[in-house]
Amino acid sequence: MTSTDSLALSAAATSNGRDLLTTGTFGVINPATGEVFAQAPSVTPDQLDDVFDAAQNAYLSWRIDDEYRRDALRRAADVIESRTAELAPILTFEQGKPLADSTLEFNLAATWLRYYADLDVPRQIIRDDAQGFEEVVRRPLGVVSAITPWNVPIALAMWKIAPALRAGNTIVVKPSPYTPLATLALANILRGTFPDGVLNVVTGPDPLGEAMVSHPIPRKVSFTGSTSVGRKVALGAADDLKRVTLELGGNDPAIILGDVDVDAIAPSLFRSAFANNGQICLAVKRVYAHESIQPRLVEALSEIARSVKVDEGTVDGAVLGPINNKPQYERVKDLVADAVSNGARATAGGKPIDRDGYFHQPTILDQVHDGMRIVDEEQFGPALPIISFRDEADAIVRANRSEYGLTASVWSGDADHAAQLAPQIEAGQVSINMHGGGVRPHLPFGGHKHSGVGVENGPWGLHGFTELQVIAGPSRQ
Numbered sequence: 001m002t003s004t005d006s007l008a009l010s011a012a013a014t015s016n017g018r019d020l021l022t023t024g025t026f027g028v029i030n031p032a033t034g035e036v037f038a039q040a041p042s043v044t045p046d047q048l049d050d051v052f053d054a055a056q057n058a059y060l061s062w063r064i065d066d067e068y069r070r071d072a073l074r075r076a077a078d079v080i081e082s083r084t085a086e087l088a089p090i091l092t093f094e095q096g097k098p099l100a101d102s103t104l105e106f107n108l109a110a111t112w113l114r115y116y117a118d119l120d121v122p123r124q125i126i127r128d129d130a131q132g133f134e135e136v137v138r139r140p141l142g143v144v145s146a147i148t149p150w151n152v153p154i155a156l157a158m159w160k161i162a163p164a165l166r167a168g169n170t171i172v173v174k175p176s177p178y179t180p181l182a183t184l185a186l187a188n189i190l191r192g193t194f195p196d197g198v199l200n201v202v203t204g205p206d207p208l209g210e211a212m213v214s215h216p217i218p219r220k221v222s223f224t225g226s227t228s229v230g231r232k233v234a235l236g237a238a239d240d241l242k243r244v245t246l247e248l249g250g251n252d253p254a255i256i257l258g259d260v261d262v263d264a265i266a267p268s269l270f271r272s273a274f275a276n277n278g279q280i281c282l283a284v285k286r287v288y289a290h291e292s293i294q295p296r297l298v299e300a301l302s303e304i305a306r307s308v309k310v311d312e313g314t315v316d317g318a319v320l321g322p323i324n325n326k327p328q329y330e331r332v333k334d335l336v337a338d339a340v341s342n343g344a345r346a347t348a349g350g351k352p353i354d355r356d357g358y359f360h361q362p363t364i365l366d367q368v369h370d371g372m373r374i375v376d377e378e379q380f381g382p383a384l385p386i387i388s389f390r391d392e393a394d395a396i397v398r399a400n401r402s403e404y405g406l407t408a409s410v411w412s413g414d415a416d417h418a419a420q421l422a423p424q425i426e427a428g429q430v431s432i433n434m435h436g437g438g439v440r441p442h443l444p445f446g447g448h449k450h451s452g453v454g455v456e457n458g459p460w461g462l463h464g465f466t467e468l469q470v471i472a473g474p475s476r477q
Contacts, residue, residue, distance in 0.1 A: 013041045013203055014187040015172075016054035017196030020047065026205055028181055031096040031322040031329075032312040032357045038094070040180040043202040045211035048172075051200050052217035055143045055170040058197025063140050063168035073117035073166060076193045077110040083189050091154060091182040092313040096321035096358070097276055099313055102182075109158040109186075115441035116166040119459060133476045138466035140168030141243060145218040147209055147233070148183070149225045150176035150324050151279040151380075156247075157183055159445075159456045160222045165198065167465040169220075172200045174212050176225075178325045213237055220244065220465065224281075227404075227450050234453070245454035245464050248447060250406030251285045251378045253399035254435055255421070256297060257392065258290035259413035265433070266300035269411070272435035273384045274308070274362055277320050279328070282407040282429070282436045286375050287386045288395045294388040298347055298366045301384070305348035305362040312357075322358040323381055329358035332381035339365055339374040339385065349382070370398055378404065392421065400426045405448030409435040428452070 013020035022043055027036035043051075062069065080087070088102035095102070127134035146160040153175050164171045175183035180203035187201040202208065209229075213221050213236035220243040223233045227248040237244045254269065273284040289297045311318040323329040333352055340346060349361030360382055368375055368385040375385050389395040399408060408427040412418035415432055422430040428447045431437035439445060439457075446455030454464050 012184065012188070013043050013201060014184065014191070015051040015197075015200045015202070016058075017191055020051065020202065022047070022204075026177060028094050029178070029325070030093050030357075031324050032359075034326070034357050038181060040177075040184065040203050042204040043208060044204065045207060048202070048208075048211055048215055051172055051202055052143060052215055054197040055172055055200055056217050058195055059140070059142055059168075059170045062165075062170055062195060062198050066168070069166060069168065070117045072194055073113045073162060076190055077113040077117070079189055079193055080106055080110045080113070080186070087182060087185055087189070089314070090185050091179070092321075094179045094181050095150065095153065095313075096324050097313050098318045098321055101276065102313070105152060105154045106186075108155045112155070112158045112162045112441050116162040116462065119166065119462065121459070121462065128476065130475050130477055133471075133473055135471045137469050137471060138167070138463065139469045141465060141467060142169060142219040143217050144169045144171045144465065145212045145215070145221045146171055146173045147212060147221070147223045147225065148173060148175050150178035151276060151281070153179040154182055154186060156224050157186075159224075159247075159461070161199065163456075163462040164222070164465045165194070167462055169465055170198045170200075172202060172212065172218070174202050174204075174209060177203065177205045210236060213242075214239065216240060218242065222456075222464075223247070230452070243464075243467075245456060246452045247281065247445070247456060248406075248450065248452045249378045249380075249404055250281050250447060250451050251376070251402050251404045252282055252407045252409075252427070252435070253402075253425075254284045254287045254409045254411065255389075255392075255395050255399055255425075256287060256289040256293065257410070257412040257414075257418065258292040260293060260411050261413065262293055262296045262300050265411055266297065266304060268434060269297075270301055270304045272409070274305075274320065274382055277323055277360075278382045278384070279324060279380055280436075282439065283380075284384065284409070284435050285378055285380075287384060288389050288399060289386055290395075291388045291390050294386060298364060298386050301386070302348035302364045305364050308362050310353060310359055310362065320362060320382065323360055324358070326358060328381060329360065332360055332379060332383055335374045335377065335379050335381075336363055336365070336383050339368060339372050339383075342372055344368045344372065344374070344385070370401065376402070396421065396424050400424075403450040406451040407431070407436055407438075407447075409433075409437075428455075 349363030353359035
């Protein structure tokens with residue numbers, strides 16, 4: 001197990017293949033205790049000039065050799081898998097998730113690297129005849145600014161790193177101040193795998209994020225986080241016409257039809273809502289259950305919630321850890337209390353756990369309705385409202401009555417019927433009898449409405465890190 005002393009000593013920002021010296025640090029809190037357990041380097045905005053200069057210089061040669069880039073991504077995947085045992089505890093200490101989930105996250109990072117290493121980008125020859133030659137090619141943008149969140153910091157960083165580097169860009173990554181250490185450790189073990197300056201990681205509190213967006217060198221900003229911050233990123237990037245990809249919030253509905261086998265779907269539905277303590281952008285945030293099965297579904301989910309072990313992520317058998325940070329902990333407490341004060345019934349959980357850290361009981365809420373904050377807002381935590389409906393068409397209208405449109409799901413004993421309803425839901429992804437089933441490296445992931453701009457993953461995600469160029473000229477025959 002990694003000690004807190006070694007974490008503090010190893011935390012250094014990485015630029016141009018070496019430590020970036022900083023004069024200040026900031027404390028990183030272990031959410032299982034609520035106490036600072038390590039220090040991370042506090043990079044100042046004025047230091048970004050040297051970081052982005054290094055990335056720009058590295059770009060000039062990195063963009064040239066596609067096969068070399070593919071091999072480097074494969075080597076990086078091998079390195080991550082060989083070091084996961086030492087990396088995963090770092091993520092657990094700073095994020096709170098169980099050690100098995102942290103291990104999975106690093107394994108997913110390796111999966112994404114290999115997917116993009118193996119992804120073929122075919123030449124698009126539009127014309128090649130006696131009269132002329134025309135080809136559409138994709139060129140890298142240059143340097144990319146990537147700003148990543150605290151909930152799934154490694155996997156979501158790799159959603160940006162892998163396609164950006166595969167396309168020929170270089171990248172500067174800024175993780176959340178709540179979870180900087182695992183990303184710093186990742187960059188540290190990958191030194192030498194990529195040429196100096198290709199992958200850089202900087203950490204620090206605001207205004208570092210704003211400076212990452214406004215700096216003149218990067219030509220793209222890829223951001224994952226809240227919709228409110230995403231708006232600021234879009235405005236900041238617009239000043240010099242940077243390209244943006246914004247993966248933002250969601251208030252993702254699951255519509256449960258009356259013909260389901262409640263006992264069969266309850267475990268999967270629970271995991272879809274409470275994995276990572278509900279701190280996933282695509283987690284089920286609200287359930288619309290047909291009135292004929294809603295009471296049974298409430299009880300089935302409540303039984304699971306009452307049985308789940310909540311503890312520090314390093315404790316054997318822990319399924320859920322703490323909420324990551326105090327502001328989010330307070331928000332979940334407030335939303336649950338607001339719901340109960342307005343007539344909701346907590347059939348499981350309903351309050352914080354009386355111990356150090358940011359632990360909250362897994363909470364199922366009955367007797368809720370649209371208009372309650374817990375239904376209308378994204379809670380991003382271990383609390384799930386279950387709303388009754390009578391008419392399927394009405395359920396779809398209510399599910400769509402949101403500014404968000406990230407993911408959704410329809411659950412039915414008749415999968416064909418569910419598939420007929422799915423296209424009526426306003427979301428970037430709709431799953432049948434599962435939730436988030438389309439989160440795969442080869443499929444596009446992005447939101448409708450206020451849930452984002454652009455997509456990540458698959459060839460579409462790679463294309464987001466490129467610009468089109470037409471090569472036209474005389475016949476080559």
